[in-house]
Amino acid sequence: MSAKAVVTGGTRGVGLAVARRLCADGTDVLLVYGHSDADAKHALDALTGLPGTVTAVRADLTAPAGVVRVLGEVRETWGALDVFVHAAAQRRPSAGPRVSLRDVRDDLALALAPLLAGVPVLTDLMAGRPGRVVAVSSAGAGQVVPSYLTQGVAKAALESLVRYLAVELAPAGITVNAVSTSKIDKGAGGEGPAHVAATLAARTPAGRLTTADDIADAVALLCRPDAGWIHGQVVTVDGGLSLVAG
Template sequence: MADLGLEGKVALVTGATRGVGLAVARKLCGAGATVVLNYARSEDDARRAVEELAPLKGEAVALRADVARTGELDRLLGQVRERYGRLDVFVHNAASWNPASAVGADPAGVHADLSAALDPLLHGAPAIAGLMAGAPGRIVAVSSSGAHSVIPRYVGLGVAKAAMESLVRYLAVELAGRDIAVNAVSTSKVDKGPSTPQPAVAAALAARTPAGRLTTPEDIADTVALLCTAEAGWIHGQVITADGGLDLRG
């Protein structure tokens, strides 16, 4: 593995015990970082994730908290401060999706998706910035193409991701002077292996992708890790699309 300069860094990844979040945690832990794997529900997933990352160069610990609930987010960040005294990387991957069409959508479901996307960054920004004080910090949000393209039954999460990308830009401007870079990584449909939903749609999108396949969780993790390096310190408020070129075809 290439040296990313992350050895000894402390990272917190939300929604980190499955899928994209776990891939990000694996990448950072493999680079030598101490990674806090946040999760909201499954103790079994958390246990398996910690066991999977145990042989890697860094350290992995799982902490339970629903980061869309401000009290639980405060408790989680307090635990990070108590254990490590600082935070170098915050990756916001946790999300809520309540499938619905735009016409007739349940407002409560849309609001839940917005809360999951925005509240950890909006409410948590002061504490996260405080934990990063005195050293370069990185905040990376995981977004999706639904922020700017219309995907069937995706209105809640699409609107939430669009709002999150806007918030990334505002936070980037306000935190740049504190040596904290805030960015987002976006992608299209993710290849989840045999469990990938709508296999016919997945196959069609893979065929349209110039690089010849769907994006994997590891592709997203690689891009997140690049934004966490010292060399990426001059990138602020950007949404980096990692999709093998699919977005270029509209």
């Protein structure tokens, strides 16, 4: 029987890369997205034909009821779950005193609500299985990144939550971990000045920027059965960039 996975933010960027990697391994994947039906259609088209099946559902992940509804559909459709990957995040610049408290609350809600609200149901759905929960974080959780204040605060809170949930869920055989990276290579027309990307790529010991596929590969590793003794860790996936002094 195929493994079953839920990927939040699974219709674009890192989430889509994770979904592609899991589907390529034969996992049946449910993509959860918050806004763009066009992105969802594109993702479904892109993943069709891979060994694993793929479906998509729209939900407000900033509200606890959103993820509870999604997991309720998982229960009705599959009856169980093996993997939950939380890759959903906002895309908006935020900096300094211009940040509003509402923006901070919104990013914190998106980072924390899916895991906090989903844990009771996840524990039940993953009972008797080697459950895997993986969150996608970023270097902004521990470093100051320009125009990233609200997201950085949210990612820092997410990493802390990963550690707490890892301790709570370990007795049930469920691992909770995170992967983190710095700037992601989004190709021509990507976010930010091209010279910044070029500078970071030149500083990276492995010789290039991290791609979404690099992160997806790390997520897939944490989802393997032989990763069962890794609990509460934040795995940095950046080609060694964070090892180099500024």
